[in-house]
Amino acid sequence: MFKTLILIDSEFMDYSLDLIEAADRLAGEEESVVYGLGINLPDKALKGLDYLICVDDPALQVKDSRVVTDIIERVYRNYQFDSLILLATDFGRMVAPRAAMRLKAGLVADITGIEVDRKGRQLIRPAFSGNILANIICDSEPIMASVHPKVFHAQTLTKEPEMIPFTLENLKASTIEILDSSENKTAIDIREADVLISAGAGYSAEMASLQELADKMDGSLAASKAVVEQQRAPREIQVGQSGKTVSPDLYLALGIYGSIQHVEGLKNVKDLISVNTDQKAPLNYLANLVVVGDAAEFVHKLTARLNQ
Template identity: 30%
Template sequence: MAILVIAEHDNASLKLDTAKVVACAHQIGSDVDLLVAGENCATVAQAAKQLSGVRNVLVADNGAYAHGIAENLGALVVSIANDYQHILASASSLGKDVLPRVAALLDVAQLSEVVEVVSEDTFVRPIYAGSAMATVQSLDAIKVMTVRVSAFDAVSNDGAAAEQSLGGVFTSNVEFVSQTLTESERPDLGAASVVVSGGRAMGSAENFAILEQLADKLGGALGASRAAVDAGYVPNDLQVGQTGKIVAPDLYIAVGISGAIQHLAGMKDSKVIVAINKDPEAPIFQVADYGLEADLFDAVPKLVALL
């Protein structure tokens, strides 16, 4: 049962999500190969070889793959697809961009945001914004799947995989123009063990500084609800929810967030959820392990002072 996992990286370091997708692959079968496609990505390949249970690391080192252009990467994956029964990637922006193209080119149905492996052809995935779970069986010869990484624990780094270089370069008419990145010393939102998120009740971008202090005290990442992002308080790469990032930290602190189903879909798998809201009827209290009915502008500074 050969399985191909598409590695996610920035050409310098391997993202933790990849180790979690490999964990999902292990539940399907034991022959797991990892595809590292990028430019000057030898460091990434070396890290990939250390992931436990990986058989081979397939390296495609070329400028055509430097920026994860889906048309180029998708064609590369299809070129080796017949050697595999499963093709997996994280349900990130990259996975959501590449795998639908792969599935279309292979003429198979894609399984999206898998959270549980039942058997080699049967999987569980959320529907209706996570309010229900569907058990889906695929009869396709090649199963193309994105994985919700918050549902899996990362594999260890005690592996010793072989490395294999891939020949052939796939290009397209798509041209990379530019990329704007938000730089922060805080942990990545998707990998942080502590997340502090704010909602529309924060009132302004300046008020998010209060939450930044709390996040820094806890060594955590900063997040936000869609309402806060739409209001322009924070950039959209901090959005947690169905249309943002899916997170499952050890501790999730929701400040001034009402708890719309769109937001709950992105954080309800957190180990411990703490909600601070002055509305006692806020839906967020229904999923919170601990709730504090209070004015956030009074409660959060006091909490920061105690830490």
């Protein structure tokens, strides 16, 4: 039996349940038993888990990474899991290293794949700025990993988990005080978009020039790491290992070379169109359709055609 604990993020419930697939892959040929840890969950009607450990206390500050780390440590000491998996969201990236230090475990961050063979359990992640993929053999326990949303996709989640109430005693109170909050006015999360128009370093025009095309195609704008680093686009729309993992029906890549770092941000894309002056750009070999030419000119002509 291989026991895995998944931290359920109340803001990303569906993405958290996708980690069940990662847990099952990590178990290999062993029986996979998946526990979820939910802290003040607004909705406990989750499916796919074997057990749901429920921590309910209105006084808890669930967005304090130190408080959540304390809870993870107590739950782990009680159940002795073989692995712990967290989402690599902004909050998950604060919790994961704290929990790893507390449990004296190694942490493999931002994994993109899992393999189990005669060499053992291997977690795969990009290395050297995304130029290579590294297989990291995990031979100590617990195995800890963080995963971008949408890297894994759990299927047919029908199992009803057994509820396990977990009572906390003498938990150190949070010292974080919320002074003010405001609503994020950003557009649709690119992870939810069915159509993405994505610009790379090879797209010479301004990002704003893509908005008309995006509107015509009922899509959203995205960008590569290079464009974000050039401060031509916000990080919220960055696709890639250091950005967001996306699974649109259509991905229109404009002037994107196709480094491993970027490709790892594309999962289960149904149709990929690549527009690039470099016919040998790596992304072209993954595309359903390749247009060899200037991306800005392509956008101008396609927008004009759609307007007709």
